[in-house]
Amino acid sequence: MKTTSITQLTEIPETIMSISNLYKSFGSNNVLINFNLDLLKGKNTVVLGKSGSGKSVLIKCIIGLLKPDSGSIIVYNENIVNLHGAKLDKIRAKVGFLFQSNALYDSMTVKENIEFPLRRHWLKVTQLEVSKMVEEALEDVGLSHTINMMPAELSGGMRKRIALARTLILKPEIILYDEPTTGLDPITGKEIINLMIDIKNKYNTSALIISHDMNCVRWAGDRIIILLEGKCYAMGTYEELKNSQNQKIKQFFD
Amino acid sequence: MEQTIIIKRFLDELGDMSRFSGRFFSEWFKPRYEIAEFFKQCYVIGYKSLPLIGLTGFIMGLVLTMQLRPSMVDYGVESQLPAIVGIAIVREIGPVITALIFAGKIGSSIGAELGSMKVTEQIDAMEVSGTNPYKYLVVSRVLATTFMLPVLAILSDGISLYGSYLGVNIKGETSALLFWTQVSNSLEFYDVLPAFIKTYFFGFAVGMIGCYKGYNSSKGTEGVGHSANSAVVISSVTIFILDLLAVQITDLLGFN
Structure with a gap:
């Protein structure tokens, strides 16, 4: 009886990041109001919401680019909200962030872009190891031949993949995706979704995906959270939410 | 009412700019030192500006000499042309024109580059990658402009004087030795030093x-x-304001 209980416990995914009572406002505009979320290990969690609902604000609070007014974001037993400088950078080295605009450095080659986080996080790696890691990251996204190209020479989909390779270079356990398929054609968007799924399966990463693209929500998300009026309005699988009779939830799936 | 809003906006901007500049003094000496980025910026800002600064300096010296000659002839002091041009270029025209050309080329390029990085989230990406973007982008560029402009101004002065030498010889004949002797004899240490120091600012x-x-x-x-x-x-307006202050200060110190 005791053994069965332990087996059941191990089947519950571990919480790798916990957000509690998060508040964020800009002047009189309350963007996040008592927002709560647990990110489960090895699962892709999608935050679905309308434009301007605070999705990007949420993800920027998690990575420390914005400071919430109150609440806590616990990652690796540290509350990111209270961290600064080197301590915050230490956590950031374990959390990958894919920017909506890719944020590739225009003045650097693809290789320099990808190795930038490696060099900046003071990781003790040799030049040979750096080259090997860059090649591996490029292989993961299927763009090994672009290593010496400049970002301006790449298409939108390729830029997204290179940005993803840069995110993967530090082998993060948590990846934050900010609108990964926005601005891409449906075919390229599907390729990026498949890439995100492959990465999760290969590296057992846990991802928080911000999106309003229903294809991304459907295929990439193991769990979906609807962000409405600054709160976590609903949570469930794609099918559960799609079959909901609640009008506010249905509007996302119609 | 509209004037009040404009004044308020101006003061807000001035306050923000002062805070932004103040951060430079609190950060530039702290590690991590962005030495590689500083030298890269020195190359981009200094070395790559040299052809433009050199060309404008040369034309400036040549034109100034040609414009001054008729008046100097009228007053019968044509022989003093190298001395007058030398003082004008080294004390005032060289540093100010170089700084204005520099502001046009480098000020706009830095504003556009950092602006583009800001709107495409590249500055945020740096922060996420364990980099202090203020130190990496701002401190390295400000140090590079501060140290490169004096060097460019000296080179520009030299090239301007060479242009002036050619200008003198268009309608006359003056040996290089005589020209440079006249220029150097007309310049005092107190002509050169304040002009050099103000280029740092x-x-x-x-x-x-x-x-x-x-x-x-x-x-x-x-x-x-x-x-x-x-x-x-x-930047251009600030250069003139700083120049005005520099003249007042050197005058107060008895350097004029």
């Missing part, structure tokens, strides 16, 4: 204003254009 102002405008850029691509444009306009 010009360089700092151009770098800091370009970085401030770019770093605080908003409203997408329109904002980038606005940042580049306002960086040049504000």
Whole structure:
């Protein structure tokens, strides 16, 4: 009886990041109001919401680019909200962030872009190891031949993949995706979704995906959270939410 | 009412810029030192500006000499032409024109580059990658403009004087030895030193204003254009204001 209980416990995914009572406002505009979320290990969690609902604000609070007014974001037993400088950078080295605009450095080659986080996080790696890691990251996204190209020479989909390779270079356990398929054609968007799924399966990463693209929500998300009026309005699988009779939830799936 | 809003906006901007500049003094000496980025910026800002600065300096010296000659002939002091041009170039025209060209080329380029990085989230990406973007982008660029403009101003002065030498010889005949002797005899140490020192302040102002405008850029691509444009306009006005202050200070110190 005791053994069965332990087996059941191990089947519950571990919480790798916990957000509690998060508040964020800009002047009189309350963007996040008592927002709560647990990110489960090895699962892709999608935050679905309308434009301007605070999705990007949420993800920027998690990575420390914005400071919430109150609440806590616990990652690796540290509350990111209270961290600064080197301590915050230490956590950031374990959390990958894919920017909506890719944020590739225009003045650097693809290789320099990808190795930038490696060099900046003071990781003790040799030049040979750096080259090997860059090649591996490029292989993961299927763009090994672009290593010496400049970002301006790449298409939108390729830029997204290179940005993803840069995110993967530090082998993060948590990846934050900010609108990964926005601005891409449906075919390229599907390729990026498949890439995100492959990465999760290969590296057992846990991802928080911000999106309003229903294809991304459907295929990439193991769990979906609807962000409405600054709160976590609903949570469930794609099918559960799609079959909901609640009008506010249905509007996302119609 | 509208005037009050404009004054308030101006004071807000001035306050923000002062805070932004103040951060430079609290951060530049702390590790991590961005030495590689500093030297890269010195190359981009200094070395790559040399052809433009050299060309404008040469034309400036040549034209100034040709314009002054008729008046000097009228007053019968044509022989003093190298001395007059030398003083004018080294004390005032060289540093100020070099700084203005520098503001047009480098101020706009820094404003546009940082503005573009801001609106495409590249500055945020740096922060996420364990980099202090202020130190990496602003401190390295401001130090580079501060140290490169004096070097460029000296080179520009030299090239201007060479242009002046050619100008003198268009309608006359003056040996190089005589020309340079006259120029050097006309210049005192107190002519050169204040002119040299003020270029450090010009360089700092151009770098800091370009970085401030770019770093605080908003409203997408329109904002980038606005940042580049306002960086040049504000830098140019600031150069004249600093020049005015420099003249007053050197006068008070008895250097004039």
